[in-house]
Amino acid sequence: MLDVQKIRKDFPILNRTVNGKPLIYFDNAATSQTPQQVIDVIVDYYSNYNANIHRGVHSLSQEATDAYEQARNKIQKHFNAKQSHEIIYTAGTTHSINLVANGFSSLLKKGDEIIVSALEHHSNIVPWQMFCERTGATLKVIPMNENGELILSDYDALLNENTKLVFVNHISNALGTINPIEYIIEKAHAAGAAVLVDGAQSCPHLKPDVQALDVDFYVCSAHKICGPTGVGMLYGKEEWLNKLPPYQGGGEMIAEVSFEKTTYAGLPHKFEAGTPNICGGIAFGAALDYMNAIGFENIAEYENELLAYGTAELQKIEGLKIYGTAKEKTSVISFNVGTIHPYDIGTILDKMGIAVRTGHHCAQPIMDFYKIPGTIRASFMFYNTKEEIDAFIVALKKAIMMLS
Template sequence: MSYDVQAIRQQFPILNQKIHGRPLVYLDNAATAQKPIAVIDAISDYYLNYNANVHRGVHTLSQRATDAMEAVREDVRAHINAAETAEIIFTRGITDSINTIAFGMGALVKKGQNIVITAVEHHSNIVPWQMLCQRTGAELRHLPMNEHGEVVLDGIEEIIDEHTAMVAFNHISNALGTINPVDAILERAQKVGAWTLVDGAQSGPHAKVDVRAWNVDFFTLSSHKMYGPTGLGVLYGKRERLEALPPYQGGGEMIATVTLEESTYAGLPHKFEAGTPHIEGIIGFGAALKYINEVGIEAIAAHEKELLEYATQECSEIEGFRVIGDAKNKASVLSFVVDGTHPYDLGVLLDQQGVAVRTGQHCTQPIMDAFCIDGTARASFAMYNTKEEIDLFKAALEKAVTMLR
């Protein structure tokens, strides 16, 4: 069956509106994706029919809510092919997921060891490691990037060495769209016995990941970038790794016994899920996963690739248009500047014409510094975007550039 983008669009009611009198063209999907009716309905259904706290109530509603939440844990497990549901932790988001690991590793990492990231990371995969290094005296290293925004593997054997405790990097860069050479980096890290973390913030909505095929120790997903609710992330960790880490936050749900003097902790996954979880978020995320799989993640990726190529080709006709990050392997992100214009100005004038893009540094200041720019405008594509929308985007961009020059 061919890809029916109009049928998909009907599942996203928010897209059918006007902004400043023009049809909305939503191209800020790398920041957050819109939600299909199935997700909105799942959340409503929970509040209309079975809202209750989970895991501790014996009453029927609590059982229903618990069952629904735990069913999603199983769906996530199956989606990334984890070995068991106990390895799937629900967090507040990717930032929370990475901080959980970086905090826990504070008890394990020693001076003389190092942590390795790449030059194309989001701040959320930089700052927690800087904090870990400050606490422990470990050294933070990075794999550099070239002028295309690709991670350079030359010298990887010196950077990732026998003292490397952790190699943490994103699958796909949010600012540039670069798809990183996951296999090569993991291979080197695993050879020296380092722990590994892949940040799937941007890959979740575009690529199928098999954590056991990668043999990665930790993997993270963000619900809201995958057409699900905000405030929810997933942290996958291999059982033996999660068991080796102390809990990040203390409170209810994460304990086995508590006296006023001391407590023992619950087993996985609850050890890392202090407090009442984001129940409606988890249930909504379950509906989002189901929807993504119904449309088909390969079909979505193929559609987005076509959009990215079309947009790159069309916009390159605009004088002074420069793509920032032209890696050979790219997903769904068109980060750009137009000579003689400022990204903020482009963002305002595009918004006036109904087009939503992100402007600025995209929480990746080191990347912007490397390209010697203050920021970019970024159009990012999702399953529901169309070529007609790219035509509108291009026309709006041309008009903005004419006004600004």
């Protein structure tokens, strides 16, 4: 069992007030908060060994390099990658997806087909549309049902000998649906296609094992997992990473450079041009340490309690409709109340110190499916409480009364 009150003391921001009210932070699907243990690692880096990595013989550079590569090893261990060089540091999930899309542009051609799902974030839609414009490949979509679940029989029908790539999120950021990625991966591989899984929303709640999943690419961002913004990960099977060309040119990603020809470095450096977010990478590792110390099974169990409690309380409110009622989902609740615009409710909740997300959540096709402009999204993490949900329900009822 989690000691939630003890955990909350690790997060300085949870002590602040917003508009004179104690902060209730229910926007975790956008960005999680950062514990003092990770903040301390960031401060320590800039206070004691801030230096560029891989290039210097002096002590600070050596210390920074060691810490950065040790963090890569932590990420490898956390996701159970076979090799540490299969972990590529990126600026985040969006950067990771674009890196893969850019690489495959030289491998696919007109007539090839790629598949995405109807539940994707724009970051896993737009790069592939751009990809199709460059290559002539065709983009196909796995449809969803009213519950916010993918229709797997339609997915099976989409797969054929022309399918080269399948892209799907592990968990929907807009609805909280946990997709059956094991099934999706197995079916794609049987058709000869590679698979990229967007793990931005799953990694705060689950502990993916990339070898057990047999996934070809897995991507995520540190800022969803109690880490800093501006850093993330691309896991790729070594055989695939060797096939893809570099995404960017510059320092670090080279073996030899002349004006006649450049040869590229091996993995992972081939994809890590320029000075990286060194402190971010180190803090990414520290964030995983923090969450593993709590335990992902404990996190999942507690967050499922919050989800069940929050869902039950919201369903008591007349005129409130929840979008995303999949059998398998995580601690995200998207909803609307009658004809009240979600932005108006979100604005009033903010005046009461409650942070929720409103809008289409960078998942506009989902909103188009439901024929709505957007939703109010409350997303919970392991440092939230049922008492906060109670306060949220009271504030929501006030907002509804004011707007009705």
